[in-house]
Amino acid sequence: MKKVAFYTLGCKLNFSETSAISRMFEAKGYEKVGFNQDPDIFIINTCSVTDNADKKCRKIVREAQQINPDGYVAIMGCYAQLKPQEISEIPGVDAVLGAAEKFRLLELIDTFEKAPSGERGRVLASPIEDAIAYHASYSLNDRTRTFLKVQDGCDYPCAYCTIPLARGKSRSDTISNVVAAAHQIAARGVREIVLTGVNIGDFGIIDGERRSSFLELVQALDQVEGIDRFRISSIEPNLLTDEIIAFVAASKRFVPHFHIPLQSGSNKVLGLMRRRYRRELYQDRVARIKSLMPGCCIGVDVIVGHPGETHEEFLETYHFLNELDVSYLHVFTYSERPNTPATGIRPVVPMKTRSERSQILHVLSEKKRRHFYESQVGTTATVLFEEGDHEGNMQGFTGNYVKVRAVFDPLLINETKKVVLRQVDAEGLMEIAEPEDILV
Template identity: 60%
Template structure:
C-alpha cells in the first residue's frame, strides 16, 4: 500500500480562520493525505496566517521555526490574510516554500506537485479585487463546537484595518448552502454552531459576486433556527449598526440561538470613532445594549475595544473607560493599537507612546476582570445548561453555559460533548464557576 503523506495545520487569528483551515484540511484528506497534529512529524505544514496584530506576524516566524524543528525537510505553506498582504515578506522567511493569497488558498493541493524544499518561497497571490467569489467553510473535529462561515470580506473602510485589503469585498454564501453546511455539521453530532465571517451582519450582500441583497441576516438566523439536530447556535462578533432590534427580539424567543452577543465598540469616544471611520456613534451602542438587557436580562455581552489609537488623548481614553464601566456588559477583548501598512491610521498625527498604550490596555483588562466577575456573580443560584468540552485541564472538565459562563467540574470523560442542566454554585479562584448537576439533557 502506498505510503500516504502526512499534513499538519496551524491556525493564527480568528474563528473564521479556524473554519477555513478545517475546510482546507478536508481538501487534503480528499487528495489522499493523512492529517496529524502540528506537534507531530509531517511531510507538509500549512500555516493559516493573520494580519490583525503585530504579534500575529511574529508568531508566524515562531510557528515556521517549530515546524522546521520537527522536520527540517518538511514542505511549509503559508496561506491567509498575512499571506495576501505581505507575500514576499513571508516567502523570505527561512523554511517557507509556498505562499498563497486570498483566492488561491482553497486550491492549495493544486500547487503542491513536488514536496522538495525551495531556496525561496514560491508566491501565488492575486490582486485583492479578484477575490470576488465565495468559498463556504466550516470547522469540525477540532472542538466541541463548530465554526460555520456565512460571509467573507468587508466593504467598511475603518482607518486601522487591513481586512478589506486581505479578504476583499463583502460577499455571502447562498442561504441554501449555509443550511446544507449546518445539516452536515449536525450529522456529526456537534451540539453547537458559532456563525462566523468578517462582517456577518452584512450577510446577504454579494451572493455569487453580485451586490444584490438576496437575504438579510435576520432571514439567515430565522432559517438556521429551524435546522433539526442543532442544540445551540451562537452569533460571533456583529457590528452594532447591523445588529437590528428584530434580530435581538428573535434571538430572545429562539429555539436554538443563545443569549450571547459579541459587539465591537472600539472606542467609547465619538471623536475617536469618527477618526476610525466607524459607522455608528456611542449612542447607538448604548441603545443596542439596553435593548438586549430589556428582552434578555441574563444575556452575556462581550465588547471589542482598541486602546492607543492615533489622537487618543487621556481624556478620550477616560471617556471610553467610564463609558464601559457604567455599561451593563460582561467582558472585554482589549486590543492595543498597532500600526499596519497601507492603512489611513498609520499616517495620522497624535501617535500614542507605546508605554501609554500598554498602561491603557492594562486598565481595561482590569476592568474586564471586574465586569466578568460581576456578571458571573449575577448568575449564581441560577439553573443553566452547560455543554462540556473535550479537554482534561488539570483534572477538571470545563464547559460553557448558553450565556457564556465558564464552568468546571472534576474530569469525567463521559461528560464530553454532553448537555446538562446545572445550578451555578460558587466562583472558583481561577474565575470559573463550580456547579451542581440537575439534569442530563442530551446524549453524546
C-alpha cells in the same frame, strides 16, 4: 501518501477555513497529523490583525524547520495576502498563497517538493480584487463546537484595519447552502454551531448584489433539527437590528450571547476610526438586548492607543464601559498597519501609554466578567460540557457564555445538561459544587 500538518493563527474564521482545507487534503489521500509528528508538509494559516501576529508566523516557520528540516512549508491567510514577497524571503518557506489561491492549494502545488536551499519561496498571490469567489467552510473535530463560515470580506474601510486589503469585498454563501452545512454538521453529532465571518451582519451579498439578510439566515437556521444551539460570533452594532435582537430573544436555538465591537467610547475617536456609529447607538443596542434578555452575555471589542486618542478620550471610553451593562472586554492595543489611514493621524500615542491603557481595561474586563458571573449564581442554566483537564475536572459553557467547572465525567462530554450554578471560584470560573447540581 505524505503526512500534512496544519497550524492556525487568528480568528474563528481562520479555524473554519483551515479545517475545510485539511479535509480537502484527506480526501486526496494525505494523512493529517499533529504539527510535531514529523509531517512532510506544513500548512500555516496566518493572521495579520496585529504586528504580533506577523511575528508569530515567523516563529511557527522556525518551529516547523526544527521538527522536519526537509518539510515543505506553505503559508496562507491574511498575512500572506498582505506581505507575500516578505514572507517568501523567510528561510524555510516554500510557497505563499494569497486570498484567491488558498482554496486552490492542492491544484496549484501538486508535488510539494521542497525548493533548493537558498531559493526564495514561490509566491502565488493575486491582487485582492481577484478574491471574489466565496468558499464555504466549517471546522470539524477541532473543538466541541463548530465554527461555520457564512460570510467573507468587508466593505467597511475602518482607519486601523487591513482586513479589506487581506480578504476583499463582502460576499456570502446562500441561505440554502448554510442550512445544508448545518444539517451536515448536526449529522456529525455536533451540539453547537458558532456563526462566523468578517462582517456577518452584512450577510446576503452574492455576486455583488444583496440577495438576503442576516435576519433571514438566523430564522432559517433556527429550524435546523439536531443542533442544540447557535451562537453569533461577532456583529457590528449598526447591523444588529431590533428585529435580530427580538428574534434571538424568542429563539429556540440561538443563545443569549452577543459579541459587539465598540472600539472606542469616545465619539471623536470613533470618527477618527471611521466607524459607522456613535456611542449613543451602541448604548441603545445594549439597553435593547438587556430589556428582552436580562441574563444575556455581551462581549465588547475595544482598541486602546489609536492615533489621536488623548488621555481624556481614553477616560471617556473607560467611564462609558464602566457604566455599561456588558459582561467582558476583548482589549486590543493599537499597532500600526501599513497602508491604513490611521498611520497618518497625529498625535501618535506612545507605546508605553498604549500598554498602560490596555492594562487598565483588562482590569475592568475582569471586574465586569466576575460581576456578570456572580449575577448568575443560583440560577439554572444549560451547559455544553467539553473535554476534561489534568486535574480531574471538566469545563463547559452555558448558553450565555458562563464558563462552568465540574468534576470530570466522561458521560457528560459533548452533552448539554441543565445545572444549578452554585458559586464563582478563586479562578473566576462558575463552580458546580456537587454532582446533584446536574439536573438532567
